[in-house]
Amino acid sequence: MNGFCVECGINTNQLVNGLCMECFLKDRTLVSLPDHVDLSVCTSCGQFLWHGEYQSMASEKAIALAAKSALTCIREGKVVKVNAVIEPRDNYNYAVTLQCKVAISDFETDAVASTIVRIKNTVCKICSRRTGNYYEAILQVRTSEKTLSPALQDEVLKKIEDFVDYTATTNPNAFITKMEIVPGGVDVYLSMIALGRELVKLLGDQYCAETDESSKLVGQTRDGIEMYRVSYLVRLPEFHLGDIVRYGKKYYQLIRISNSGGKLRSLTNFQETPVRRANMPELKVYLKSSELEVADVISKSYGEVQIMDPTNYSMKDLLVPKDADIGETVKFARIDGILYYVPQ
Numbered sequence: 015m016n017g018f019c020v021e022c023g024i025n026t027n028q029l030v031n032g033l034c035m036e037c038f039l040k041d042r043t044l045v046s047l048p049d050h051v052d053l054s055v056c057t058s059c060g061q062f063l064w065h066g067e068y069q070s071m072a073s074e075k076a077i078a079l080a081a082k083s084a085l086t087c088i089r090e091g092k093v094v095k096v097n098a099v100i101e102p103r104d105n106y107n108y109a110v111t112l113q114c115k116v117a118i119s120d121f122e123t124d125a126v127a128s129t130i131v132r133i134k135n136t137v138c139k140i141c142s143r144r145t146g147n148y149y150e151a152i153l154q155v156r157t158s159e160k161t162l163s164p165a166l167q168d169e170v171l172k173k174i175e176d177f178v179d180y181t182a183t184t185n186p187n188a189f190i191t192k193m194e195i196v197p198g199g200v201d202v203y204l205s206m207i208a209l210g211r212e213l214v215k216l217l218g219d220q221y222c223a224e225t226d227e228s229s230k231l232v233g234q235t236r237d238g239i240e241m242y243r244v245s246y247l248v249r250l251p252e253f254h255l256g257d258i259v260r261y262g263k264k265y266y267q268l269i270r271i272s273n274s275g276g277k278l279r280s281l282t283n284f285q286e287t288p289v290r291r292a293n294m295p296e297l298k299v300y301l302k303s304s305e306l307e308v309a310d311v312i313s314k315s316y317g318e319v320q321i322m323d324p325t326n327y328s329m330k331d332l333l334v335p336k337d338a339d340i341g342e343t344v345k346f347a348r349i350d351g352i353l354y355y356v357p358q
């Protein structure tokens with residue numbers, strides 16, 4: 015031992031600022047808390063503001079974190095462990111006592127500090143946007159036909175809702191602000207530009223649809239960043255899977271649609287022809303799949319069926335693929351007075 019306490023004179027090597035541990039700790043406040051600590055909660059979604067962001071957490075945890083974040087310790091020590099004891103005063107005020115272990119060089123001691131955590135009612139940015147009809151993008155769903163059929167409208171809106179719901183599981187900023195039926199389609203207002211961008215791509219690919227986008231400067235943020243509102247257009251094509259289409263003066267059934275284009279099956283020899291996406295707008299719908307006629311099969315042979323034309327009860331022979339599985343009825347397309355078998 016070659017040290018001694020300047021206060022009590024005891025011989026020890028464990029000196030802090032020239033004092034033995036006992037003299038150093040005497041009447042000294044090791045940890046302290048302010049009189050009160052504010053904790054913001056969103057009254058709408060119940061999330062707590064923590065490190066600048068609203069986060070979902072249990073109120074006990076949020077209260078404890080709020081108190082711990084305000085805890086200060088003397089320069090010579092370090093808090094190595096904290097236990098929070100919370101006692102509610104009322105719905106907005108919680109007395110919190112932090113029981114701490116403080117390390118001073120290689121010595122550990124206990125210390126406590128108390129505060130009141132005050133819950134402040136606020137509305138988070140997301141909730142205020144939701145209630146304020148906030149939107150950054152408009153997805154305009156249109157059709158190449160005269161009107162968007164209710165069935166197709168439902169189908170497309172379901173895809174949009176599913177996509178936004180899925181995105182919202184990881185990004186609470188994602189929501190649909192509103193939907194508006196407009197002449198020739200639907201406008202879907204979206205909270206994020208990214209939603210519009212991804213949805214127009216998704217729908218464009220799934221329906222092999224034409225897409226477009228345009229943006230409009232709507233103002234500036236407080237820090238001078240220009241804000242745009244973007245309109246995304248998806249024009250759903252007239253053709254749908256199963257329709258009879260004209261392409262290059264020949265007739266086909268549309269049997270596949272993908273992001274790269276479509277696939278056609280000839281009505282005369284049943285051969286398949288791919289069509290690039292860029293050429294898809296050239297497809298002209300001749301008959302919708304729902305407009306195909308049905309005829310009774312009278313007899314069938316290899317590569318052929320005999321049917322009764324339901325309009326005049328005459329017998330007609332139709333070519334069918336060699337491997338066709340023919341039941342009691344077949345569907346056919348009538349083009350310029352000639353009947354063509356259409357595989358289903």
Ligand SMILES: [Zn+2]
Pocket residue numbers: 019020021022023024033034035036037038
């Ligand atoms: Zn001493």
Ligand SMILES: [Zn+2]
Pocket residue numbers: 056057058059060061068137138139140141142
């Ligand atoms: Zn909220």
